[in-house]
Amino acid sequence: MEHRLGLPDLGFGVGLRNIHFDHILEHWPAVDWFEVISENFIDSAGRPRWVLDRIAERYPVVMHGVSLSIGSSDPLDFAYLGKLKALAAAVRPAWVSDHLCWTGVLGRTTHDLLPMPLDEESLRHVVGRIRTVQDFLKRPLVLENPSTYVSFTSDTLAEWEFLRAMSEETGCGLLLDVNNVYVSSVNHGFDPRVYVAAVPAERIVQFHLAGHTHCGTHLVDTHDGAVVDRVWELYRLAYGRTRGVATLLEWDARIPPFPVLHAEVLKARDWARGAAVPAGSEAGAVDEAAAAAAADAPGFPLSNPPHLVAPELG
């Protein structure tokens, strides 16, 4: 079924993580599609790339990057873009996505998805760079709204206004991370339903779902647990506006066995079909449980956990 930008509705997918390689190769699970972290594969000549090639033979694949740094004031990294283009030519992903963010300046990188100042100058800058990248890759770029923990005093645009103008001016697609909308709404004090209602639905080609951590004063996009009920409600609202686009579950820390991950994304299918809120999990209940769990969890709640592939010893 052809949808926005001529891109298909891939159904309900999961992020490909190396701890699931063996399970996938052995069982070939009935997942609609996989999303892969581009940077984990663009330099790989080892097993990760071999596994990706096998998976791309059987499933639709989407390449999702974390290092494009489309909003940076540094020059674009064309060596990186060249590798991205080469991987896309080999894997033939349904689309290539990254984030509306910047990762570093002055030749440095933080490996974080840092927030954009939301004003006209930033918008002009990002619009120009998206056009350049799309010309280079010869395909539309799909950009995701990141979760954010600060905003700039100089901001003159709401994030949804920025996304609308950016996508309309460049023709790029949007990857709406519903969990990020919710995380940012709590951190910045806006109504997430206003955000979802204002984002141009006709440009959304994919949804992300994930778990987060409640830190008492703010939420962190930790990708380390189940999707909470408030995010499911928001997802249903967003899904209804698009009348259905590809949906992906991210789980990047404390990653469960593949069947648990798969079961979680199948909930999205049920929600998309209008399933009721499960008994005993009314909105908010899971958030409170998550807050209690976070208080007991060791370590620092890390947003956007890194995706390193650990070597396998024989």
Next chain:
Amino acid sequence: MSEPEPAPELARRQRWLQAAITRPDGPRGPDTAGVLTASATQSAAERLGIYQRSYQARLLECLRAVFPALRHALGEPLFDRFAADYLARHPPSGYTLGRLADAFPGYLVATRPDADWPAAARAPWADLLVELATLELACQEIYDGPGLEGAPGPAADEVLALPRAALLAARFVPALCLRLYRFDFPVHDYVAAVHRGEAPALPAPRATPLAVSRRDYRVRFHPLFTDQHALLAALDGRRTLGEALAALDVPEPIDPAVLRSWLRLWLGDCFFADVERPA
């Protein structure tokens, strides 16, 4: 391909925020509230702190993932102190976290407290740490680097069927995934034990010639005899087998039958990308 001119105010804000996040002496205090907003529950400085802590924590987690055995040897607090100092001296600059640890073994060498002492007076424990870091980084590089799985090397039976003169005239080209080491500790046993989830005791010193390679996409350790290490090091793709044997500084010539058994073993373990034979 052109790209738009950088936006001056955007560049200024990004430089400010990056400095605030990454440098311990970066901008703080009144600057923060002038650039960043507070929320209903947090001040601007507290919100900035989320990114500051995330920066350190994310990179630290990557180094922990690359060096699990070194981390076990040092204990978590001490490893984290080394890692934090390394990150301050070698902040990331590339698009991939896969290169973040590249300079870590060199950092340990450069910062060891006995770096200026005579070799005989240096502390063995520092050697152990450097060797662990060297081997663990090699595992990472070999695992994701080029191997021979897509283009298997020469078959042992075919090579060993060559007449002796032809065999001695052949050049054995090492695979890119082959690394040779002469460690002072059996660090490969320690690393393998940590990967199996064990908690090994620190190893005692023991001369350990070692080959590390990859077969079937898995990194494999191959302890060697001293003669084997010397011969593999001499088989650099430029010398013929005969020249490599002649260059060895060993007390006795290698027995031909033993040599053939070694070559069969190494060809089977994908040590060589090619065996170039004379026309």
